[in-house]
Amino acid sequence: MPPDERPTPPPELDSVSDETRDELTAQDGATLRAVSSYLEELAAWKDQHDGEGASSDGTEPETYPDGVPERATVSVTEIAGTEYYYYQWREDDEIRSKTVRP
Template sequence: MTADERPSLPAELDRVGHEALDELATREPAALRAASEYLENLAAWKEAEGEDVLSPDDGEPVTYPDGVPERASVSVTEIAGTEYYYYQWREGDEINSETVRR
């Protein structure tokens, strides 16, 4: 890569990952280095914790039911005193959701 060539986005990232990197690309070099250091530390922590799934606000790991992609957003909702995981994701122009008892 020469000084005139911008680095390519990693192919293994999804659309959201590419959008995040596109946003970071607008930042100053010092901010990029700080973000890089944070992300390296975060990756090491997740590996050490064995954490490979998202967690809602209470920190409890979330697993995705069959048919729900791992890119789905996850929130915890309480209905009539019972807590549920609420998964929501987009497929093309369609927004899908699924609610599962916690």
């Protein structure tokens, strides 16, 4: 690769927001190496805890509703004593969302 050509992100990073990729691109080499080290440790921790569920208190759903991809971010919100799941994900250049009452 020529020295002035920036590396192309792998396809696995398609689910990472453009803002996150831009923020990483703006960092210096030392910071990127520190982030890389942290991400390796985080990945190992997640691998170790993978079967334990997405939430420590068990409030997140185990399955996603129709039309919501499994890569969606889930937020649990309580309004007037009623719990709602708020799903958010990216499709192409658009951010999609869906709110579900369990």
